[in-house]
Amino acid sequence: AKARFLSTMSHEIRNALSPIIGSVGLLAMEEDSLTxxxxxxxxxxxxxxxxxxxxxxxxxxxxxLEAGKVYLEEIPVDLRSLTEKVIQIHQPLASKKQLQLVKQVDTTLPEKVLGDPTRLTQILSNLLTNAIKFTQQGSVSLSVGLLETTPERYRLRFEVQDTGIGIPEESLKQIFEEYSQASLDTTRKFKGTGLGLAIVHLLLSLHQSQIFVESQQGQGSRFYFDIAFPKTV
Ligand SMILES: Nc1ncnc2c1ncn2[C@@H]1O[C@H](COP(=O)(O)OP(=O)(O)OP(=O)(O)O)[C@@H](O)[C@H]1O
Ligand SMILES: [Mg+2]
Structure with a gap:
């Protein structure tokens, strides 16, 4: 009941917000007549x-997602252009912080796999957003590699690595839980709700997969997961 109330409220608030966003956008276009x-x-x-x-x-x-009402699509996905798009989306934020944003894609990657491009983009975006948010200097990289080819599937490894603040050992287990952040001052310093990784976790379980993290405080973090995508016919 609580979850239902929350989603109904969110929905109503979002609907009410749309005309506000629209009007503000229109106002912004009146640039010339504004001080x-x-x-x-x-x-x-x-x-x-x-x-x-x-x-x-x-x-x-x-x-x-939590209600189990999200289903994955299975359509041909070009992983090269998908990763390129995800990188492009995050480039402005990375440039603003003077971080190098690197993409590494295996040359042996299949041209197309069957998957859900929207959800895969969402997973990678959430990880990249975090990597950029929690890194003050250095680089953030996204890698995709081919682990294994079976008659029906390709098993791929995705990795998002950064040279940021890292995560204390004692928080590593909790960060995938909803509304959980590594430390109290995270909320103050970096904002956010603590939903990003919980969403990643749920989306990966829909893919029969899970996320792993290796991190050292002050050194950076590395998030990675594997997905087995059916081959296109
Ligand atoms: N790349 C990273 N480097 C350091 N800490 C991280 C990194 N990614 C996640 N964390 C830690 O894990 C916590 C949970 O991440 P999550 O994405 O779920 O929440 P958030 O980024 O704080 O908020 P939201 O994603 O909802 O905007 C973060 O608050 C942060 O403490
Ligand atoms: Mg986040």
């Missing part, structure tokens, strides 16, 4: 309303 301070305020409004929208989407999506 600099008005423009600044509108930018802030745009940013906050988008953040709120994403947050509500996350809560809604998580509710749906």
């Amino acid at each position: 600099p301070s008005q423009r600044e305020l509108i930018e802030l409004l745009e940013f906050s309303s988008h953040t709120l929208h994403t947050l509500l989407d996350e809560v809604l999506d998580y509710g749906k």
Whole structure:
């Protein structure tokens, strides 16, 4: 009942937010007739309303995942262009923090596999968002490698590695739980809800897979998982 209430509320709030986002967007286009301070305020409004929208989407999506109502698609996916797209999405944030964003894709990778591009993008995005968020300097890399080919499937390994703040040993187990963050000051310093990795965890179990992490405080973190994708015919 509580989950239901939460998702109904989120849904209503999100609906109410849409016209706000629309109007703010229109206002922002009136650039020429705005004073600099008005423009600044509108930018802030745009940013906050988008953040709120994403947050509500996350809560809604998580509710749906938890209720077991998310099903994976199986369509041909070009992993090279998918990873390229994911990298492109995160490039602006990485550049802003002067982080190097690296993509490493095995040359032996199959051209297409059968999978769910939306959910795979979501998994990689959540990991990359974290890697960038928790890294002050250095690099963030996304790698995809071919582990094994069987008559029906390709087994692939995905890795997101960073040179960021790392995760204390005692928190490593909890970070995949919902609303859990490594330390109390994480919430203050980095914001967020603590849903990203819980979503990754649930999405990977739909793929009969799980996520692993290796991390050293102050040195960085490495998240990785394997997925067996059916071959396209
Ligand atoms: N790459 C990383 N480096 C260091 N700490 C990390 C990294 N990824 C995750 N964490 C730790 O794990 C916690 C949980 O991550 P998760 O993505 O679930 O939540 P969040 O990023 O805090 O919030 P949200 O994803 O909902 O915006 C983070 O708060 C952080 O403490
Ligand atoms: Mg996150």
